Amino acid sequence: MGHDHSHAPEVRSADDRRRLVIAIVVIGSGVVLQFTGALLSGSLALLADSAHMLSDLAGLVIALVAVVIAAKPPTPTQTFGRRRVEVLAAMANALMLGTVAIVVAIEAIGRLVRGEEAELGATVMLVTGIVGGLCNLVALLVLSGGRRGSINLRGAYLEVMGDLLGSVAVVAAAVVLMTTGFASADSIASLLIAALIVPRAYALLADVVRVLSESVPRGTDLAAVREHILQLPGVRGVHDVHAWQITPGETLFSAHVVVDDACTMAGDSHVLLDRLDSCLREHFDVVHPTFQIEAAAHEEHEVNAHR
Missing domain, CATH: 1.20.1510.10 (Cation efflux protein transmembrane domain)
Known part of the structure; x- marks a missing residue:
């Protein structure tokens, strides 16, 4: 998503x-x-x-x-x-x-x-x-x-x-x-x-x-990014984290974010997306963040999931 x-x-x-x-x-x-x-x-x-x-x-x-x-x-x-x-x-x-x-x-x-x-x-x-x-x-x-x-x-x-x-x-x-x-x-x-x-x-x-080579941009600490995401309410985990640049100054980011079942059942995914988006833009200067929201039960199906 x-x-x-x-x-x-x-x-x-x-x-x-x-x-x-x-x-x-x-x-x-x-x-x-x-x-x-x-x-x-x-x-x-x-x-x-x-x-x-x-x-x-x-x-x-x-x-x-x-x-x-x-x-x-x-x-x-x-x-x-x-x-x-x-x-x-x-x-x-x-x-x-x-x-x-x-x-x-x-x-x-x-x-x-x-x-x-x-x-x-x-x-x-x-x-x-x-x-x-x-x-x-x-x-x-x-x-x-x-x-x-x-x-x-x-x-x-x-x-x-x-x-x-x-x-x-x-x-x-x-x-x-x-x-x-x-x-x-x-x-x-x-x-x-x-x-x-x-x-x-x-x-x-x-x-x-x-x-x-789509390396992680200079100055971008993916561990710090992951920590910020995990601190948001309702987030249980994050994986498949990627950061790269089209050209310097234009950082792109994508990640799979695992959330509580209560969050998906209540239909609050859009609220979490707004928070995730603001987090990446304000703290890490990402111009194009993209997230896939997943229920906790779906995590076991992520065969190729990685950090």
Whole structure:
């Protein structure tokens, strides 16, 4: 017996779209600027940062498309709508981040091993790095408000944060080059950028795997949930307890709840359902709880029942 409630994501989706459009415009401008600066200065670090920024731009576009698709209402064949598209978009972002890190690291190590010291335009590096960093900072502030409610926006936020740190590395390399003439600072900064990217890509991919494998959401204690349910009047037991997410921030829950015979005979199941529903929503932030109410005599027929 399920207690149905609809939770339309239109408001959040509209806000996410607005944030993403602004970030795309800002990051797109930064990509053009940094790539031009990389060509003029010959800096691998700046080229790496522009490539990272380009992956940010692609990730933001993917995220925007995902938000638009995810906002479509449920259908008879897509009963939860298309919210999982956000998770798939986050996975694509994580894989792009990882690819950029690997390519940059290989090229930087190759330059260091070969002892190559390209003629670098330190002033162009410095100016472009600063302006690119400002673009990232603006985009980061725009995206920050929506990152907790959407894995999609969180992926975009992490990408831009990594790129902001990359811009800091570019500026530092330019300063070292201007003051000491140490050209290898460019390759070292490139390795630093790659090192900054990898943990963020891994963390995002881990979240994606957690959702797609339908693991219990982080912060959800099923033992505590079960204890809350057992404290409700008329409840004798609870089993077949499951918690998972369609996308982070949208936790689903289901359970079989065994009640006293007096409760079923009196026709009070709807009252208990209201209490169960309120318990899960208020204490555990579950957006879609579903319960099957069972009489005590039915429990012995639950051949595959489990905790």
